[in-house]
Amino acid sequence: MNIILLSGGSGKRLWPLSNEVRSKQFIKIFKSEEGYDSMVQRMYHQIQKVDPNASITVAAPKTQVSALHNQLGDKIGISVEPCRRDTFPAIVLATAYLRDVQGISEEDVVVVCPVDPYVDDEYFKALNDLGEIALKGEANLVLMGMEPTYPSEKYGYILTTDNQKVSTVKEFKEKPDKAGAKDYIAQGALWNGGVFAYKLKYVLDKAQEQIEFMDYDDLYAKYEELDKISFDYAVVEKEEKIQVLRFAGRWKDLGTWNTLTEAMEEDTIGNVIMNDTCENTHVINELDVPILCMGMKNVVVSASPEGILVSDKEQSSYIKPFVDKLDNQVMFAEKSWGNYKVLDVSDQSMTIKIVLNKGHYMNYHSHDRRDEIWTVISGEGRTIVDGMEQHISAGDVVTMQAGCRHTIIADTELHVIEIQLGKEISVDDKHKFELER
Amino acid sequence: MNIILLSGGSGKRLWPLSNEVRSKQFIKIFKSEEGYDSMVQRMYHQIQKVDPNASITVAAPKTQVSALHNQLGDKIGISVEPCRRDTFPAIVLATAYLRDVQGISEEDVVVVCPVDPYVDDEYFKALNDLGEIALKGEANLVLMGMEPTYPSEKYGYILTTDNQKVSTVKEFKEKPDKAGAKDYIAQGALWNGGVFAYKLKYVLDKAQEQIEFMDYDDLYAKYEELDKISFDYAVVEKEEKIQVLRFAGRWKDLGTWNTLTEAMEEDTIGNVIMNDTCENTHVINELDVPILCMGMKNVVVSASPEGILVSDKEQSSYIKPFVDKLDNQVMFAEKSWGNYKVLDVSDQSMTIKIVLNKGHYMNYHSHDRRDEIWTVISGEGRTIVDGMEQHISAGDVVTMQAGCRHTIIADTELHVIEIQLGKEISVDDKHKFELER
Numbered sequence A, B: 001m002n003i004i005l006l007s008g009g010s011g012k013r014l015w016p017l018s019n020e021v022r023s024k025q026f027i028k029i030f031k032s033e034e035g036y037d038s039m040v041q042r043m044y045h046q047i048q049k050v051d052p053n054a055s056i057t058v059a060a061p062k063t064q065v066s067a068l069h070n071q072l073g074d075k076i077g078i079s080v081e082p083c084r085r086d087t088f089p090a091i092v093l094a095t096a097y098l099r100d101v102q103g104i105s106e107e108d109v110v111v112v113c114p115v116d117p118y119v120d121d122e123y124f125k126a127l128n129d130l131g132e133i134a135l136k137g138e139a140n141l142v143l144m145g146m147e148p149t150y151p152s153e154k155y156g157y158i159l160t161t162d163n164q165k166v167s168t169v170k171e172f173k174e175k176p177d178k179a180g181a182k183d184y185i186a187q188g189a190l191w192n193g194g195v196f197a198y199k200l201k202y203v204l205d206k207a208q209e210q211i212e213f214m215d216y217d218d219l220y221a222k223y224e225e226l227d228k229i230s231f232d233y234a235v236v237e238k239e240e241k242i243q244v245l246r247f248a249g250r251w252k253d254l255g256t257w258n259t260l261t262e263a264m265e266e267d268t269i270g271n272v273i274m275n276d277t278c279e280n281t282h283v284i285n286e287l288d289v290p291i292l293c294m295g296m297k298n299v300v301v302s303a304s305p306e307g308i309l310v311s312d313k314e315q316s317s318y319i320k321p322f323v324d325k326l327d328n329q330v331m332f333a334e335k336s337w338g339n340y341k342v343l344d345v346s347d348q349s350m351t352i353k354i355v356l357n358k359g360h361y362m363n364y365h366s367h368d369r370r371d372e373i374w375t376v377i378s379g380e381g382r383t384i385v386d387g388m389e390q391h392i393s394a395g396d397v398v399t400m401q402a403g404c405r406h407t408i409i410a411d412t413e414l415h416v417i418e419i420q421l422g423k424e425i426s427v428d429d430k431h432k433f434e435l436e437r
Helices: A039-050 A062-072 A087-100 A121-136 A178-186 A200-210 A216-225 A257-262 A320-325 B039-050 B062-072 B087-100 B121-136 B178-186 B200-210 B216-225 B257-262 B320-325
Strands: A002-006 A028-032 A035-038 A055-061 A077-081 A109-114 A117-119 A141-146 A156-160 A166-173 A190-199 A242-247 A251-253 A272-274 A282-285 A291-294 A299-304 A307-312 A332-335 A338-346 A349-356 A364-366 A371-378 A380-385 A388-393 A397-400 A406-410 A414-421 A431-433 B002-006 B028-032 B035-038 B055-061 B077-081 B109-114 B117-119 B141-146 B156-160 B166-173 B190-199 B242-247 B251-253 B272-274 B282-285 B291-294 B299-304 B307-312 B332-335 B338-346 B349-356 B364-366 B371-378 B380-385 B388-393 B397-400 B406-410 B414-421 B431-433
Touching (some): A039 A055, A039 A117, A039 A121, A055 A062, A077 A087, A121 A190, A190 A200, A272 A282, A299 B307, A338 B338, A349 A406, A349 B349, A371 A388, A371 B414, A380 A397, A406 A414, A414 B371, A414 B414, B002 B039, B039 B055, B039 B117, B062 B332, B077 B087, B117 B121, B121 B190, B121 B242, B156 B178, B371 B388, B380 B397
Parallel strands (some): A002 A109, A141 A242, A291 B307, B002 B109, B055 B077, B141 B242, B272 B291, B282 B299
Antiparallel strands (some): A028 A035, A109 A190, A141 A190, A166 A242, A364 A406, A364 A431, A371 A397, A371 A414, B117 B251, B156 B190, B166 B242, B299 B307, B332 B338, B338 B349, B349 B414, B364 B406, B364 B431, B371 B414, B380 B406
16 A cells, blocks of 8 residues: 655644644644654554554655654655645645655555644544545545544534445535535535545646656655645546545544643643643653642643643634744754754753664754754764764763854764854854765 | 831732742732832831831741842841741741841840731821830730621731730730621730830740850741741730730721722723723733733733733732642742843743843852753853853853853843753752852
8 A cells, every 4th residue: 555644734732732833734642652753753652553654755854854854764755845835736746756766656655644633543444445436536626525423513524326345436515614514514515534545647638738757856846836725626526536534533633722632641741730610631751850630620731942832722722823823932942863953042052952863863054143062961972073983972062153064973862052152143054075984 | 116027927828929039018019109019028118117216026937038138138138037937036036137137135125017018108107106105014915906897707816914005914915706706806905917026135035945055147047946836826825914005097908909909099900991881890910912801891811921820809819729729830039249030941941031230130049950051142241151251242142061160140130031951940950159359
């Protein structure tokens, strides 16, 4: 089975655990053997369990690449969107990636699905079925239709010609109001969950109608020229031969704190104390200090280095406009080489804790407008500063003036306090270089 | 007017804003011209307003001295308890301090009151009256009796001979149950708020019955030998000539989050957003990152570098046993020279942000079991390391091996990141030295 996982989304609705570089799919809330898994980790492991030979490609914006490598390892295939261009360009690029980078035949089938629904193994078996139906070629596109559990106004609906397990699409309906939703459900309509399968060639041909390109590399280079257009609008609504596979298993969107906490196995994650007068209350604490909750009912509390949310669960779905107003400086991030956390922001300085995983290293880089001072607090490694390599261990201090090129290489897990000093400290003030060795 | 302010108390009921070194009287929650005042600052300013010539002495444990200097300035008179010995020894020591350090006559009167009730100017006028009644010498001790506003089980009661403004004490009653309290109130009883006045000689003579001492210095040296005994038990209950002054003005104990938040002028302090579905909710945020509250009713939220409390207001009075169980490492403190905040605690290292006020300096000290690294992030000053003085400013790094003596002197306000490295990092690992210059 070939799968494209669409990894998009901003982090606002699950603030403060999500941010500009950590969308909701990277929040670790699902209990696993070694701690907690994120949505993307959970889904990745579920696919591997159902089909150990599955070829998985994640279609993701550039900003998510570090987090994906951090959570799924270095070997995961990622089709990187060089800029945001809606779902049609993203799916085309990923499809070209499958053919030209992964070497999959144009006649072979791929299943595309979002990375963030909360599902169980049955869902992945259905994905497999979806692929097999697409392979038969009776239709150009095979959708998965979710059996509705309530008259939701959140989803588009699919009207079918009959009520068979596999049937033909009669019509698509945009997100209706409640009455409309009830009416559709009475007609046997299904939710459109954005899950579908097709032969590579089909989508690549569709793309050629819009823009001429040779291969993946060529398309990547031209990506910015592509129109911002959704796959639904560009392909689905224009296609006449579409089949749909009914699916009645677990399929949940964990897009708000209210729904996310329903999927938690335990009431608390992290350093939390709740007294016994709390009811239906969930607390997720990513800080080192304790959270004490007393007498809370139907409440979600969540804390990260970026802020603290204390909300009635129902109210939590109205969070977005408030988060929009916040000055959302990224205070923590998972990188391909480890992670960092901002400890202090002062006028003209910033103090950061950096953890480098064993065997990893940062980009070799410099800054124009800030000096930096590294103090190693644990581990062993090497720094390269303006080409000079030096062994480092706990207690060592390395100072770097603005303009000087530098990197750290972790020979063991390495913990470093970085102090940045300058009038304009910004993540944009960075030049990357090839390592001279 | 001579006043002894008794500053005691642990910080548990108002966690996380109070801790071992910051009792509730140091929490800044009262809006003032320049920001927020603490209880002790509010009271100090109120006394100075009512009587600009008042001589104010604070009786406080050693652990509070830095915070008192930080909040009230270097000139405040402090009678420091070298160890905890209940209220009788503390009051005797402070009385000796008044005579021997402040030079007040033994025939003069002092008013003793706790530092933490929430009162207005009327209260201080009553303190003045209390002193004048004591000066007349009709009784050895003059108490202030608070007119009860409800049958409280929290206070001791004073039964009087009549209902005059000033009357004679007939009997003291320990904290009663509710029925008992109602009964006492029906008899015209008053709350005992621990506010009283006496001539210095009276208490100093009482003390001599327990332990012989020459003067303040001598008593200070012998302090540890004194019995742990309360002033009520040692003096009040044995004294036959006690008068009481009725007081009906504002007098509130702000000992729980529920009562403390009632005294707040605004619903929030610090970086807080509340949506309009919140009701009767107070949020105090001492962290730099925002707290977002949605749909909370009758709730108090409070956050500091030591933790986060989210509690129903009624429930907040049951906080103590939960706080007892926490590993209460002090994560921030006000010192006489400025303040510090713990930014990161790792295995074998700790990172701290230090702010030194202009013109101040730390003790000259060394550590046996940790190295330290200072990085100046703003300001100008000097370090002295093993006797060697050096000018420092932003970007300078100073490293100190275990055993080496060191201090920083702030020529302007100075901000420093201190990284501690060692196997056993402890506040007890400290030797102080005289500065060699």
